[in-house]
Amino acid sequence: MKQGLGTQLRHLIELLDGAVAASYAEAGIDYRPRYTPVMRALAEGTPRTVGQIAAAAGITQPAATQTVALMLKEDLVATTAAPADARQKLVHLSERGRALLPRLQQCWAATSAAAASLDADLPYPLSTTLAQAIAALEQQSFGARIRAARHRLSQTGSLHGDKEIS
Template structure:
């Protein structure tokens, strides 16, 4: 039996994140792949709210909050109260996080090279398939598709 879409995606992420994590270890970095979208958003240099991080990183706000909390513990970011609303957190790279950027950028460049190599080995580039899938899901979310399939199954 062919594995389901979710199982295949989880396995793909395991294969990719495992290799990327090993590359960070080899570069002497104590760093997790899940930090990358947040690090890239903050690398611009100015403090961001959790909502801004989520938007720039294209992740959910709960995922941004969870990742930032892990990054705070790892001393990669610092959090300060907002200037207009003290309940709002402003997040920026810590001195440790800023110091890691040059090594991280080299790892990111190597990761892009590896991704380009993977795309070249495939009949349909993975990056294009993922972009197409994301666009289709932005038009009709997967939850709507599940509900439609359940309705269709009830009619049979």
């Protein structure tokens, strides 16, 4: 039985994240792969709001909020009140986060080289395919595509006119 797109993507993430997590452990670093987009967004040293982190990292604001909360508990980041609005928090690397950054950057370089190796083994580079898929979904969301398919199905009894697909 062919696996669905969501199942394949979850399995791919499990394979990638599991190997990346293992590489951190092998390097003696207690660190989760999900922290990397936030760490990279803060690596230059400029404090950012969670919204700014999300935009810079290319993740959703809820994901950034959850990740920052976890990183606060592990003392990788700290927050301060924004000068213009004390209700708004600025996130920055903690002393521990800054100290860990050089070792993380070495791990990221190895991960990047491994990703390039994977791309080279595929008929179409995964990184390019993923970027194209994200761009296509930004143009028309998957939800809109589902609704259009559902409409076609209700009109024709088939997703592709009179052709049934198996």
